[in-house]
Amino acid sequence: MARFLVRRLLAIPVTLLAVSLLVFAATELIPGDVARVVLGPEASQASVDALRHQLHLDQPLPSRYLHWLGGFVTGDWGQSYTLGVAVRPLALDRLGQSLLLALLAFVLLVPFALALGLAAGLREGRPLDRVLSVTGLSLGAVPEFVTGVVLLVVFSVQLHWLPSSAQAPSGAGLLTRVEHLLLPAISLVLLCAGYVARHVRASTVATLSSPFIRAMRVRGLSEAQLVRGHVLRNCLVPVTSALAVQLQYLLAGLVTVELLFGYQGIGDLLLSSATSKDVPTLQATAIVLGAVGMLVYVLADVVYALLDPRIRVGKVAHQ
Amino acid sequence: MSPVSPVSVTDVAPPVTAVARGPGVVRRLVRRPSFVAGAVLLVGWAVVAVFWPHLVPVDPMTQHPAERFRSPGWGHLFGTDQFGRDVLARVLAGARPVLAVAPLATAVGVGTGSLLGLVCGVRRGLLDEIVMRVVDVLAVFPSLVGAVVVVALVGRSTTTLVVVIGVFFVPIVTRSVRAAALVEREKPYVEAARLRGEPFPSLLGREVLPNVAGTVLVEATSRLGDAVFAAATLSFLGLGQPPGSPEWGTSVADNRVFLQHAWWTVLFPAFAVASLVIGVALVADNLREQEAAR
Numbered sequence: 001m002a003r004f005l006v007r008r009l010l011a012i013p014v015t016l017l018a019v020s021l022l023v024f025a026a027t028e029l030i031p032g033d034v035a036r037v038v039l040g041p042e043a044s045q046a047s048v049d050a051l052r053h054q055l056h057l058d059q060p061l062p063s064r065y066l067h068w069l070g071g072f073v074t075g076d077w078g079q080s081y082t083l084g085v086a087v088r089p090l091a092l093d094r095l096g097q098s099l100l101l102a103l104l105a106f107v108l109l110v111p112f113a114l115a116l117g118l119a120a121g122l123r124e125g126r127p128l129d130r131v132l133s134v135t136g137l138s139l140g141a142v143p144e145f146v147t148g149v150v151l152l153v154v155f156s157v158q159l160h161w162l163p164s165s166a167q168a169p170s171g172a173g174l175l176t177r178v179e180h181l182l183l184p185a186i187s188l189v190l191l192c193a194g195y196v197a198r199h200v201r202a203s204t205v206a207t208l209s210s211p212f213i214r215a216m217r218v219r220g221l222s223e224a225q226l227v228r229g230h231v232l233r234n235c236l237v238p239v240t241s242a243l244a245v246q247l248q249y250l251l252a253g254l255v256t257v258e259l260l261f262g263y264q265g266i267g268d269l270l271l272s273s274a275t276s277k278d279v280p281t282l283q284a285t286a287i288v289l290g291a292v293g294m295l296v297y298v299l300a301d302v303v304y305a306l307l308d309p310r311i312r313v314g315k316v317a318h319q
Numbered sequence: 320m321s322p323v324s325p326v327s328v329t330d331v332a333p334p335v336t337a338v339a340r341g342p343g344v345v346r347r348l349v350r351r352p353s354f355v356a357g358a359v360l361l362v363g364w365a366v367v368a369v370f371w372p373h374l375v376p377v378d379p380m381t382q383h384p385a386e387r388f389r390s391p392g393w394g395h396l397f398g399t400d401q402f403g404r405d406v407l408a409r410v411l412a413g414a415r416p417v418l419a420v421a422p423l424a425t426a427v428g429v430g431t432g433s434l435l436g437l438v439c440g441v442r443r444g445l446l447d448e449i450v451m452r453v454v455d456v457l458a459v460f461p462s463l464v465g466a467v468v469v470v471a472l473v474g475r476s477t478t479t480l481v482v483v484i485g486v487f488f489v490p491i492v493t494r495s496v497r498a499a500a501l502v503e504r505e506k507p508y509v510e511a512a513r514l515r516g517e518p519f520p521s522l523l524g525r526e527v528l529p530n531v532a533g534t535v536l537v538e539a540t541s542r543l544g545d546a547v548f549a550a551a552t553l554s555f556l557g558l559g560q561p562p563g564s565p566e567w568g569t570s571v572a573d574n575r576v577f578l579q580h581a582w583w584t585v586l587f588p589a590f591a592v593a594s595l596v597i598g599v600a601l602v603a604d605n606l607r608e609q610e611a612a613r
Contacts, residue, residue, distance in 0.1 A: 015456045023468055134353055134601070138593075141600035143548050145555045146589040149571055153582045164578070252463035256552055260575065270464065271556060274471030286468050293461040 004305070008298040012291065019290050020072075023283050024065050055081075068283070078280035080273070091269065091284045095292070098254050098265035101166070104181050105188040105250060110243070113193045114235070117200020118227065124205050133201070136194025144253045148187040148260045155183060166263035184257040191253060192246035199242040200235050207234040237307050244300025251293050344609055354605035360598025364591075367411050368418040375408035379565050388581045398583040400574060406584055409565035410591045416566040417595065420480050420559075421546035427485025428546075429539045432492025437523050437531070439493070440500025441509070451497075454490040462487040466549070470558040480559055484549045488542045499534040503527050533610040540603035544596055551592045567592045 035051040036043070052058050056067055071078060077087040120132040139147070156164040168180040207213060207230060216226060255267035266285055273281035348354045367374060383403030391398040397406035439447040466483045473479050503509060504527070512526045528535075553559045554568030562573055567588040574584035 011456050015460055018456070019460065019465070022465075023472075137600055137604055138597040141544055141548065141596040142593045143552045143555070143568075143596070145552060145568070145571060146592050149575070149578070149585050149589045152578060153586055157579055157582060248461055252461045255463055255467060256555065259556060270467055271471075274467050275557065277472070282468065282471075286464055289464045290460050293464070 005298070005302060008301060012294045012298070015294060016287050016290055020069065020283060020287060021065070023279075023286055024061070024068075068280075072284075072287075077284045080278055080281045082273075082276045082278045083281070087280050087284045090281070091266065091288055094264060094266040094269045094285070095288055097263065098258070098267060100177070101181050101184060101257075101263065101265060102188075102250055102254065104178060105185040105192075106247075108185055109189045109192055109196065109246075109250075110239075112189060113196035114200055114232075114239070116193060117197035117235070118204055118231070120197065121201040121204025121208070121231075122223075122227070124201075124208075129201075133198070136197045138194070139190045140192070140194035142191070144187045144191050144256045145260050147190045148184065148257055151183050151187055152260075164261070166258070166261035181263075184261040184263060187257055187260075188250050188253050192250055195246055196239060196242045199238040203235045203238045204231050207231045237304065240300055240304050240307060244297055244304070247296045247300070248293055251289060251296070348605055348609065351605055353601045357598045357601025357603075357605070360594050361602055364414050364595045364598070365418060368414040371411045371415060375405075375411050377405045377408050379404060379408035379412040388577070388584075390581075391583050397587045398581070400581070400584045401577060406587050409570060410567070410587050412565040413567045413570060413588060413591060414595075416477075416554075416560050416564060417547060417550055417568075417592075420477060420484070420550040421543055423481045424484035424546040424550070425488070425539055425543045427481060428488025428542055429492050429535065431485070432489045432538070433496045433528075433531075433535050435489065436493045436496025436498075437500050437527060440497040441504050441523060441527055442519070447497075450493065454493050457487075457490040458494070463549075463552070466553060467556065467558065470553060475558050475561070480550060480553060484546050484553075487549075488545070492538050492542065495538055496531060496534055499531040500527055503530050506530075533613065537603065537607045537610045540599065540606050544599035544603055547592070547596050547599060551596075 035048045035055060035057055039048055039051060049058075056064050059067075068078070075088065077091065079085070080087055080090065083090065116132055116136060120129045120136075123129045152164055155161045162183050163180050164183075166180050166184045168177040172180075208226075213226060213230065216230070221229075254265055255271055257263070258265045258268040259271060266289060269281065270285040270289060272278075273285060381404065383399070386395075386399050386403035387401055389395050389399040389403075391406075395405050395407065397410060399405055400409070435450055439450050466487060469483050470479055509522070509526060512522050517526070550559060551566075551568035554564075554566050555572045556568075557572060560566040560569045562569065564570075570588035571585050571592075574581070574588075578585050
């Protein structure tokens with residue numbers, strides 16, 4: 001277990017290093033001069049040169065990379081080229097915003113997917129099962145911006161139930177913020193719920209057909225008791241791994257829903273810094289998002305291994 | 320003693336080819352309503368992508384300033400947009416950019432991934448070890464984040480989209496084809512081929528590949544759905560087709576500011592994306608089920 005955990009955790013810095021290298025290499029391919037892009041076409045050549053020097057753009061790539069890397073690990077993430085602020089507080093603030101949205105989506109996702117999967121599993125092969133399975137499969141294939149647009153038209157434009165922007169006015173209370181975040185969160189939930197529900201359904205079907213359940217039925221336990229006491233518990237393991245996979249989609253989906261619903265999260269920062277060639281901000285956001293994604297993945301693996309004593313991951317890896 | 324193994328040729332089960340089990344699978348598939356519905360959607364959009372110039376009522380790019388923001392009705396079934404362009408014509412024309420990118424990206428990803436998976440799964444050894452470590456690392460990185468970075472920096476073009484989407488499929492495909500190849504390599508027909516000195520490329524292509532063809536096909540359809548998803552999403556993010564293109568994701572992005580009073584300019588392209596991805600997902604799911612049942 002420890003060995004397995006160490007191996008998974010070690011993969012994170014290695015990947016992040018590769019990502020930072022990739023972003024660095026990609027910035028070399030930007031057509032034009034970054035300093036010129038930042039200052040605009042009217043700036044004098046002298047001020048462009050000065051900025052190039054200030055941004056270390058006049059130095060060779062390897063030394064620039066090492067300089068940046070040294071700064072990053074010691075907490076200096078540089079200054080945004082276009083926003084004129086320090087990158088670290090900006091990126092961390094945006095991450096906080098996004099985590100609130102992701103947390104809300106997660107809180108809605110788990111009970112929804114469990115209910116969906118249980119309902120389908122308990123009616124295996126019946127029309128309800130088929131309808132729920134095809135619906136879940138279909139919703140899981142549709143991009144967030146599509147479901148988001150439909151939700152916006154129905155609940156915001158037509159019914160006026162919910163605001164169309166995810167950004168609550170500044171100083172708003174938590175409840176108002178949640179109200180603004182509800183539509184983007186639901187479009188994330190709809191994407192992920194089908195996949196998780198499918199695993200819940202499979203686990204429910206497997207549990208219900210196992211001999212111990214038959215024995216308990218014979219002893220006269222009610223369906224509700226069986227579900228509460230045994231079926232749900234057996235769902236935990238597959239659900240955890242399904243959630244881990246879906247959390248990746250959820251994080252990636254942040255970029256899309258934050259753009260659609262105008263939310264100032266880290267996905268929005270990633271996209272805006274990428275399109276404005278704001279290299280320091282882009283590097284920081286890509287690495288922060290990558291790190292969060294991978295940490296979630298490792299965490300889910302650990303929970304998975306802890307929940308299911310049959311899994312001896314370390315030993316398998318050793319063979 | 321002859322170099323031929325003591326196992327007689329007739330003892331070795333002949334490799335099952337995809338063709339041999341073809342008709343039965345097809346017959347079972349067409350009896351499933353969800354498969355038929357998915358196939359109709361997929362084929363329908365493919366036909367539209369090729370023949371849309373013959374299907375559209377009016378040119379999707381011509382602007383008619385007097386016809387701005389007409390709501391859906393008899394003149395314009397799906398209404399018109401801010402430039403008076405017919406939304407139905409644009410939705411039909413938008414199928415082409417999506418279906419130009421997605422199958423190519425799928426081919427890049429599934430081709431590379433299948434080759435890697437086959438070689439690694441059959442040969443094992445150091446190469447396998449290295450490739451799988453790289454795949455492990457790539458698989459946990461949120462791919463959209465990487466795609467946004469690369470497309471934004473390298474610049475958007477159809478080639479960039481195809482390569483970026485395809486590359487992110489490689490780890491997924493490599494894993495599942497390798498897993499299937501690992502099962503096959505233990506089977507007697509592989510040993511027989513080895514013993515009669517079949518060259519490695521021929522062993523992969525002629526012996527193992529036909530037996531993992533089901534896995535490759537399932538991967539290809541699943542990834543096709545993901546590719547449509549990714550292409551539409553990247554276009555929505557402004558990283559795919561240029562603004563003004565009738566591509567669905569681009570149309571939604573271009574028109575979303577008019578959502579309040581011209582919902583049809585946004586909703587119809589969104590429905591087009593949904594119908595195509597749902598079609599592919601239904602086909603992929605049925606194929607996966609057939610393959611699992613085997």
